[in-house]
Amino acid sequence: MKILIFGIGGIGGFVGGALARVADSIYFYSRGENGRTIGEKGIQVDSALLGSFTAHPVKVSHEAGEMGPMDLVFLSCKGNGLKEACRELAPMVTKDTVVVPLLNGVLVSELMEPLLPACHVADGTIRVFSHREGPGHVVQTAGSGKIVMGMKDGKNPPVLYEAADLLQKAGIPAEVTGDIRLDSWEKYALMGSNSAVFCYFDGPAGKVRQQKDYLSILHEAVGEVMAVAKAKGVSFPVEYEENYIRIFRSLPDDTVTSLYRDLSGGKKAEDTEAAMILGRMVDMGKETGVEVPVFRRAWEWAMKQNRK
Structure with missing residues (x-):
């Protein structure tokens, strides 16, 4: 089974490095200094979950003709780069x-299907904190690393189960589910609501918790996600909202999401995942007739960064 890891950043490098350590059919799609370094020296992974190691894929290239057709692709890129990634893929x-897309957002397959030739576009989630430290070097600091994947209709092809077995062999917990829609929405509710709240209050978790109305805004934000999901046929467990509030209250004061970090650091919204994480919720709110005022205000704040 030929497996392509498309995009060798924090997520792709962690997953690809782990797989390349145990399989001889792993290909990396990467360009520039990162790709050259991996091609010459392999990828160095320093992982809280897997330890430190160097792994070597079969081939590293950004030329599709050198790779050939693939059986399975793990796609890891920023949401604002999704269209270009699909074109190259x-x-x-x-x-x-x-x-299998492994990137922020909810049911990313819905965005990808019009951009790719006829194929099986699954959805996937990963629970991990990792980043690219430098060319050919990835650091994974926290998170279970667990990958959950599946088709929206629950009709999962055998390749997904083979991939899950290989991931398990590589030390990454993996599961194929018949209800990827719920898992995707649950992860988005956590990450998306946090991003919306940080943008809404323009600050990290500590600043948010200093605001008198922060608990009501937290409930509103996650409630907006849950209401839109319900309108689309996905119901959350009854305890999800309170669990979300409990987790947020326990976050270290300096906690932010990568989206808020990018926006507050001066990046324009168009150069971030703002459209994928905030704008898409606003669009889905309009589509379903669900009011999403917290996400709308966060989206408006993000768009103002374009004018700075």
Whole structure:
């Protein structure tokens, strides 16, 4: 089974490095100094979960013609780069290829299907904190690393189960689920609500908790996600909202999401995942008739960064 890791940043490097350590059919799609370094020296992974190691994929390239068609693709990129990633990925996809996106957002397959040739576009989530430290060097600091994947209709092809077995062999917990829609929405509710709240109050967790109305805004934000999900046929467990509030109250004071860090650090919204994380919720609110005032205010704050 030929497996392509498309995008060798924090997520792709962690997953790809782990797989390349145990399998001889792992390909990396990467360009620039990062790709050159991995091609010459392999990828160095320093992981709280897996330890430190160097792994070597079969090939590292940004030329689709050098790779050939793939059986399975793990796609890891920033949401604002999704269209370009799909364009570059398309020549390596056949009708039998299974593509699993591992990036922020909810049910990313819905965005990808119009951008790719006919194939099997699954959805996937990963619970991990990792980043690219430098060319050819990835650091994973926290998180279970667990990957959950599946098709929206629950009809999961055998390749997904083979991939889960290989991930387990590589030390990464993995599961194929018949209800990826719920898992995708649950992860988005956590990450998306946090991003919305940080943008709403323009500050990290500590600043948010200093605001008198922060608990009501937390409930509103996660409630907006849950209401839109319900309108789309996905119901959260009854305890989810209170669990979310409990987790937020326990966050270290300096906690932010990568989206808020990018925006507050001066990046324009168009150069971040703002549209994927905030704008898409606003759009889905309009589509379903659900009011999403917290996400709308956060989205408006993000768009103002374009004018600074």
